[in-house]
Amino acid sequence: MLTLRRRELLAGAAAIAALPHAPAWAATAAVRAKPLPLAAVRLKPSDHARAVEANRAYLHRLQPDRLLHNFRKYAGLEPKAPIYGGWESDTIAGHTLGHYLTALVLMHQQTGDAEMRRRADTIVGELAEAQAKRGNGYVGALGRKRKDGSVVDGEEIFPEIMRGDIRSTGFDLNGSWAPLYTMHKLFAGLLDVHGAWGNLQALSVVEGLGAYFEKVFAPLTADQVQQVLACEYGGLAESYAELAARTGNARWLKMAALLYDKKVLDPIFAGEDRLANIHANTQIPKLIAQARIHEVSDAPDRAKAARFFWDRVTGHHSYVIGGNADREYFFEPDQIAKHITEQTCEHCNSYNMMKLTRHLWQWQPHGALFDYYERTHLNHTLAAQDPDTGGFTYMTPLMSGIAREFSSAEDDQFWCCVGSGMEAHSKHGDSIFWEGADGTLFVNLYIPADAQWAARRAQLSLETGYPYAGEATLSFARLKPGRFPVALRVPGWAAGKAEILVNGKPAQAQVSRGYASVTRHWKAGDSIAIRLPMELRLEPTQGDDGTVAVLRGPLVLAADLGPADQPFAGAAPALVGADLLAGFSASDPAGALYAARGVARPGDLAFAPFHRQYQRRSAVYFRRFTDGEWAAEEAAFLAEQARLKDLAARSVDVMHLGEMQPERDHDLTSEISYPVVYRGRQGRDARSGGFIEFTMKVKPGPLLLQSSYWGDERPRSFDILIDGQRIATQKLGHDKPGEFIDIDTPVPEALTRGKTSVRVKFVPHDRNTAGPVFGVRLFTQKQP
Known part of the structure; x- marks a missing residue:
C-alpha cells in the first residue's frame, strides 16, 4: 500500500522539477540533494542567457486572453479576445495555457520579471471564475468533435466515459485529442503557480479539478480504466502525487496509483525493454510520475522502474544530441544508424527525459546522469530554439541536409514542443x-x-567560457x-x-x-x-561502429551544408581514411570551428557546433570508410544518395501513414482502419468495408503517386482513387520477402489540372485489406 511520507507532509514539498558508461545504482529511498532555487540564480552572458531573453520576449508577446478564449466560452462567459490558431483551434485547445503558466513561473524566478507573476496570477483568477461558473469542479478549453463534424465543449466526453462508453484510438478519446494529456498541463501549471509564491487560489482550482476527475474514474472497472489510459494522458499521475504532497491528502495518492498504464509499465517494472514501436513522449511522463510517487510514498519498485527506463532510453535509444525517437516513436534498441531521418528528436521527449534525470540524480548523485543532461541541454534544447525569433522546433532533424523548421513569429502553431520549449528556455539556471x-x-x-x-x-x-573553453x-x-x-x-x-x-x-x-x-x-x-581537455573525438552510434558523429568536449559538431533557405542537392557526406581526426584542424578554436580536409567525401567540410546552426543545413552523422572500403562503396553509395535526393527534389507532398501529426496535417479520415507497425515502420490498413482517405498537395504537370508496402503479404487487392476516380487496382502478395517495396502509379493530368490539392483514397475489395500502406508520395515525373 502506498502511504505518504511524513517528511513530505511536513515540508509541503513542491514539485522537483547516449551514455557510454551508465551509473551503478545504489538502492535508496532518500532524496540526497536539491538544486539551489532558480530565483537565487542569475545567468551571465552566454548562449543560455540569450535563449532566456529570446523566450522572455516570446512570453511577453503572447496574449493570455487569447489562450483563455475557450476556457471562458465553454464556461458560458464572454471571451475577451479571439482564439489562437493551430493546435489551440483544435480539440487539444488549452494545453498551451498550462505550459504558459509554468513558463511564467519559471521566467519570473529566473529573471525577476514582475510581469510574469502578474500574468500568472491573473490567469489563475480567470480560471477560478470559469470553474465557479461551471459549478462542478471542472475547468477546461479542450474541444470534442462530434460525428457531424461540429466542435463543442470537450467536457461532454466525461459523462460518457463514466457510463462505460469509452472509445480510444491512442491519441483520441471519444472525439477529443488527448484530453487527459491536456488536463495534465493545466494541473502542472496551477501547481507551479502555487508552489512558487503560495497562490492558494491556484491550489483550490487544482483540488476542484482533482475531485472532478476522481469522480470520472470512480465508476470504472479496472479494465475500463485501462481503456481510458490507452489514450495519451501525460503526467497526470505525477500531478496527483504532487497534490498529495502539497495537501497531505492520501486520496490524491490513490488517484496517482490508479493512473497506471499496465500495457506499457508492466514490462518496464519487470525489467524488459519493449519500447520499440510505441509513441515515445506518451511514455516518458508515466515514468516521471513513478519517480514522483516514489518520492512521496517511498515505493522502491517505482524508483527501480524509472531507473531501468532511463538506462534503456539513454543507453540504447538515444541520438548523439541526447534526443530520442524517429517520427515520435521508439524503435528497436541500438538501431540509431537505421533511423537518421528528417523527423528525429521530438523536443518534448528530451525535455521530459531531462526532468526524469533530475529526479534520479537527487536520489543518488552521479556525474554520469548530468553527462546525459548536459549533452541534451546543449545539443538539443538549445538547438530547438531560434534565438533570433524565439521560435521552436517540433523535431530536430539529424538527416544530412535537412533544415530545422521553427514555429512562426505569428504564434499560430502551438505544437506540444512550443509548450515544452517555452518552459525549457525559462529555466536554464535551474540545474547548475x-x-x-x-x-x-x-x-x-x-x-x-x-x-x-x-x-x-x-x-x-x-x-x-565553457563549452567553448575548458x-x-x-x-x-x-x-x-x-x-x-x-x-x-x-x-x-x-x-x-x-x-x-x-x-x-x-x-x-x-x-x-x-x-x-x-x-x-x-x-x-x-x-x-x-x-578539462577540449579534444575532438569520434563517437559511433549505438549498434553500428560504421556510423559516427564528431564531438569536441560536450559539443556535437556538424558539417555546415549551406543556408536553410537554399536547397541542398548534394550527397550526404562521408568520412574516409585510417586516421580521420588527423584531417581536422581548428579554424576558430574559441568558437569550436573546424575544417576537415582530405578525409571528407565528396569534398572538404567546415564544422561548427550543431546547436548554433539555427538557419543552416547540416550533417551530424557520417558513414565511416577506410580507403579500400570507399573505393568499393563509393559508386553504390553516391548512386543511392543521388536517387534519394532526386526523389526529394521532385516530391510535391509526402504522407506518413499511421503517424499522429502527418495524419492530422493531411486531414485523414477512415473507417474500419487501424495503425500498424512493420519492422519499426508505421503504417495503416483498411479492412473490408472501410477506407483510408487524405489530402495531398499537387502541382501542374505529370505526377506519379508512389505507395510503400511490405513485400511479403498474403494475397490482397484494393483500389486507389483520386478525387473519387480510380487510378489503379493494386494487388499485393509475396513480391519481395523481407523488404519494403515502392510502387509508382501515374496520375492522369486531368485529375490535377487547376487544383492545388486532391483527396487520395484506398478502398479494399470485398473480404480484402487495403495495404498496409506505409507511405504515400506525390512527385513529378522525370522529363525525357
Whole structure:
C-alpha cells in the first residue's frame, strides 16, 4: 500500500522539477540533494542567457486572453479576445495555457520579471471564475468533435466515459485529442503557480479539478480504466502525487496509483525493454510520475522502474544530441544508424527525459546522469530554439541536409514542443548548483552565473567560457566560513583528465562517482577551478561502429551544408581514411570551428557546433570508410544518395501513414482502419468495408503517386482513387520477402489540372485489406 511520507507532509514539498558508461545504482529511498532555487540564480552572458531573453520576449508577446478564449466560452462567459490558431483551434485547445503558466513561473524566478507573476496570477483568477461558473469542479478549453463534424465543449466526453462508453484510438478519446494529456498541463501549471509564491487560489482550482476527475474514474472497472489510459494522458499521475504532497491528502495518492498504464509499465517494472514501436513522449511522463510517487510514498519498485527506463532510453535509444525517437516513436534498441531521418528528436521527449534525470540524480548523485543532461541541454534544447525569433522546433532533424523548421513569429502553431520549449528556455539556471544533504556544494553544469546559497549565506560566481573553453572557476564573493566539500562534475568524455585548482594552485581532489571533490575550510575570496581537455573525438552510434558523429568536449559538431533557405542537392557526406581526426584542424578554436580536409567525401567540410546552426543545413552523422572500403562503396553509395535526393527534389507532398501529426496535417479520415507497425515502420490498413482517405498537395504537370508496402503479404487487392476516380487496382502478395517495396502509379493530368490539392483514397475489395500502406508520395515525373 502506498502511504505518504511524513517528511513530505511536513515540508509541503513542491514539485522537483547516449551514455557510454551508465551509473551503478545504489538502492535508496532518500532524496540526497536539491538544486539551489532558480530565483537565487542569475545567468551571465552566454548562449543560455540569450535563449532566456529570446523566450522572455516570446512570453511577453503572447496574449493570455487569447489562450483563455475557450476556457471562458465553454464556461458560458464572454471571451475577451479571439482564439489562437493551430493546435489551440483544435480539440487539444488549452494545453498551451498550462505550459504558459509554468513558463511564467519559471521566467519570473529566473529573471525577476514582475510581469510574469502578474500574468500568472491573473490567469489563475480567470480560471477560478470559469470553474465557479461551471459549478462542478471542472475547468477546461479542450474541444470534442462530434460525428457531424461540429466542435463543442470537450467536457461532454466525461459523462460518457463514466457510463462505460469509452472509445480510444491512442491519441483520441471519444472525439477529443488527448484530453487527459491536456488536463495534465493545466494541473502542472496551477501547481507551479502555487508552489512558487503560495497562490492558494491556484491550489483550490487544482483540488476542484482533482475531485472532478476522481469522480470520472470512480465508476470504472479496472479494465475500463485501462481503456481510458490507452489514450495519451501525460503526467497526470505525477500531478496527483504532487497534490498529495502539497495537501497531505492520501486520496490524491490513490488517484496517482490508479493512473497506471499496465500495457506499457508492466514490462518496464519487470525489467524488459519493449519500447520499440510505441509513441515515445506518451511514455516518458508515466515514468516521471513513478519517480514522483516514489518520492512521496517511498515505493522502491517505482524508483527501480524509472531507473531501468532511463538506462534503456539513454543507453540504447538515444541520438548523439541526447534526443530520442524517429517520427515520435521508439524503435528497436541500438538501431540509431537505421533511423537518421528528417523527423528525429521530438523536443518534448528530451525535455521530459531531462526532468526524469533530475529526479534520479537527487536520489543518488552521479556525474554520469548530468553527462546525459548536459549533452541534451546543449545539443538539443538549445538547438530547438531560434534565438533570433524565439521560435521552436517540433523535431530536430539529424538527416544530412535537412533544415530545422521553427514555429512562426505569428504564434499560430502551438505544437506540444512550443509548450515544452517555452518552459525549457525559462529555466536554464535551474540545474547548475545543487546542495547535498551533507552540505556538499555540487556544480553540475558549467554555465556562467551568479547565485545566492542561503545555507552558507554565500554569494557564488561561476566564470567560464565553457563549452567553448575548458576551464570554469567558482568563486565565493561572500561566505559564512566553514568546512564543507565542493564537488565539480568531471564529464565522462574527459576520461579522468581533469585538473583542479584552489585559489589558482593545483589541488588534490577526491574523485568519485563522476565528481572531483575538495573538502576544506572555505572562506570569502576563495575559488576552485576545473580544467578539462577540449579534444575532438569520434563517437559511433549505438549498434553500428560504421556510423559516427564528431564531438569536441560536450559539443556535437556538424558539417555546415549551406543556408536553410537554399536547397541542398548534394550527397550526404562521408568520412574516409585510417586516421580521420588527423584531417581536422581548428579554424576558430574559441568558437569550436573546424575544417576537415582530405578525409571528407565528396569534398572538404567546415564544422561548427550543431546547436548554433539555427538557419543552416547540416550533417551530424557520417558513414565511416577506410580507403579500400570507399573505393568499393563509393559508386553504390553516391548512386543511392543521388536517387534519394532526386526523389526529394521532385516530391510535391509526402504522407506518413499511421503517424499522429502527418495524419492530422493531411486531414485523414477512415473507417474500419487501424495503425500498424512493420519492422519499426508505421503504417495503416483498411479492412473490408472501410477506407483510408487524405489530402495531398499537387502541382501542374505529370505526377506519379508512389505507395510503400511490405513485400511479403498474403494475397490482397484494393483500389486507389483520386478525387473519387480510380487510378489503379493494386494487388499485393509475396513480391519481395523481407523488404519494403515502392510502387509508382501515374496520375492522369486531368485529375490535377487547376487544383492545388486532391483527396487520395484506398478502398479494399470485398473480404480484402487495403495495404498496409506505409507511405504515400506525390512527385513529378522525370522529363525525357
